[in-house]
Amino acid sequence: MAKPPKLSLEEKAAQEFMEKIVSLCKRKGFVFQASEIYGGISNTYDYGPLGVELKRNVKEAWWRRVVTSRADVVGLDSAIIQNPKVWETSGHVGGFSDPMVDCKECKNRFRADHLVGDVCPKCGGELTAAREFNLMFKTQVGAVEGTSSVAYLRPETAQGIFLNYLNVQNSARLKPPFGIAQIGKSFRNEITPGNFVFRTREFEQAEMEFFVPPAEEQEWYAYWKQARFDWYIELGIRPENLRLREHDPDELAHYSTGCVDVEYKYPFGWGELEGIACRTDFDLTRHSEASGSKLMYFDPQTKEKYTPYVIEPAGGIDRMALTFLIDAYEEEQLENDVRVVLKFHPEIAPTTCAVFPLVKKDGMPEKAHEVEALLRRAGYTTFYDEKAAIGRRYRRQDEDGTPFCITVDGDTLTNGTVTIRHRDSMSQEHVPIDALVGRIAQAIADWKRA
């Protein structure tokens, strides 16, 4: 019988790197295995204290950029369980499936399109023919089984936007071009290997449908491609790890006039980080036909009535958080040791400022708490630490990805200055407390990856 192939050196290095990331995530409180005390549950993770702040910052940065800083995009938060007709119309009930095969010998199950040969990759046994399995999670709505009706957990947030097209357009008095955006959980019943939080059964999406007059489609497609690519670069992703990959015509859905992936160079190879797709008027037209509601735009000036075309930038928050984390990770060889540091952009770092008293006496802890309160009032997330030697405290914050450590020392008590230690350069500067908030704001505005 054939044996599964051994890992190449490159694959082994990638696996070791991912193991380091997973281990750091658990040790520092970014990501834990879900239900760990009960042996876990496959492809499912919980975010710990640092992870939840990282995710919150990524979501906030996305929302600010895509929604609140723009006059032409508004937000939405639609339910996970919608009327099942939604998924019949969208094509998910009929067509959202993976081809699966079973091994006749060891009984394991695999995705047919992921297999390299035609024998079982585990034991080399003979495989069944491929069968299609729907990826939507099913449930029953109504308290009583049997008589109640089947419903689905949404496999994407986008359909919730199309459903609300008219209500949003009318209540917010919008005219194309305009966008509707939402962030929320989606669910896909996959058995694919996940690469940590890269692919999980439940995941948080950030999607936006940008509705445009059909003639403006390609212009806006070009705009959003560039805008979404630039966002990652501005938030610190190394340009050499990011690329745009246009889909070949035979990769496109029949209704689509263009699709591009923002790809990141993961340890396990280039992978999709976000997609920007031209969906034409496909979704609004299907829902109009199936529901009888005319999901169109009527221009009161030109008296023209038309179904807008759609450009859809769609990414996953979990995948974004993982990408920022992997990209930020560095092991730096110093004189006497190696430091592990997460070089997050200050906007997405879980903690912005750590505040330390140099020693736990002489009124330094009290003063440090005052400084912490000052920074917090200015809107920064802070962390107070008075345990262990100052060098060890710096290292702990390096692993948390905290860009600024502020130390209260003897000088603070005599002349009112504190020391800012910068994470990436490890340089230190003395700043009067009065000027501290302004200096941090300036350092964030000037931030460039060292």
Added chain:
Amino acid sequence: MAKPPKLSLEEKAAQEFMEKIVSLCKRKGFVFQASEIYGGISNTYDYGPLGVELKRNVKEAWWRRVVTSRADVVGLDSAIIQNPKVWETSGHVGGFSDPMVDCKECKNRFRADHLVGDVCPKCGGELTAAREFNLMFKTQVGAVEGTSSVAYLRPETAQGIFLNYLNVQNSARLKPPFGIAQIGKSFRNEITPGNFVFRTREFEQAEMEFFVPPAEEQEWYAYWKQARFDWYIELGIRPENLRLREHDPDELAHYSTGCVDVEYKYPFGWGELEGIACRTDFDLTRHSEASGSKLMYFDPQTKEKYTPYVIEPAGGIDRMALTFLIDAYEEEQLENDVRVVLKFHPEIAPTTCAVFPLVKKDGMPEKAHEVEALLRRAGYTTFYDEKAAIGRRYRRQDEDGTPFCITVDGDTLTNGTVTIRHRDSMSQEHVPIDALVGRIAQAIADWKRA
């Protein structure tokens, strides 16, 4: 046959008020019926552009108060679908159910404990005996039905916190008293009448488990009761509409040493807005026994090992948003008309500042955009409007609950002042553009309900 009772005048007034709220919510884009174009889906709602910002602000205010502004509470974001053993241990598989009866004539189904008489409230027919139905949504994990395993959508976020107790305590180096908080969706398969978003099948919870040395339980219980009550008052809820109701001993779960509801006076009567419960060591002990992991705290100084007691403040974000909205709603009789105004606290208002050019010419729109950009950079959410007469624009913002309208007029172009119009008092003041951001910050700090 007996007929269902008619509505009292009070009930009718309450119903009419709720209808007004529902209609405002749809018209202005706070809340829409989910899947409306397909006839809806019971007890399910989507949040529109204003609603999503209201909810975001409520969540942010809760998170800031309960988590990031405190040194003793950290955040978590655990998965919705956990290992099913979690819900066996927590008692939800065995005991989380409603007693239901069916009408033998009209086939409708009701909660037995909500019935007034022993005949059908719809048709007066005979009812079956009550049967227990579990409220958890079931689904199947793994791509293939039959061979795959049953899983549940979480009915509360709290268990996710207990599961991660050790990982969080270790990674964040915490010592009781400390708290772990999370905000996330939960699901309960209820058929109860919902009162709009007061009770929905899927809903967003904000829960915190505060772990304390057992001897400090009652002190911290008193602390959190007051802290949670005060939070609502500080965010503008009218004190006369809010009360604390201690549970009677016979209302308490067998393991609980105290429980209080923060109740709000809804149009349909006093109802629970948030609960603060003493859960003792019940949950950690059960999960320790069932999983074999020792979910305890070891004090390295005293060498003492113990299972912390828990105080749990638990509220629903949807219900909070509804409560802030109902409480903010006023119809004011003015000289010539009635104005509808939502007197939101500025921290939770969907838009902080609306910016208008007095007229659509003379460079006023350009200047107004500059002012808008200035406010946005200062961190305020803004909305630009140049359509309709200025009075009409004010009214639209009153219904959105926007606390400040800033108008650019002829004076702006000559002497650099703008007009701030305050929502609640409708008073106006002229402020130099340089002083605008500071003035808004001051007005928010000084805010009191008019």
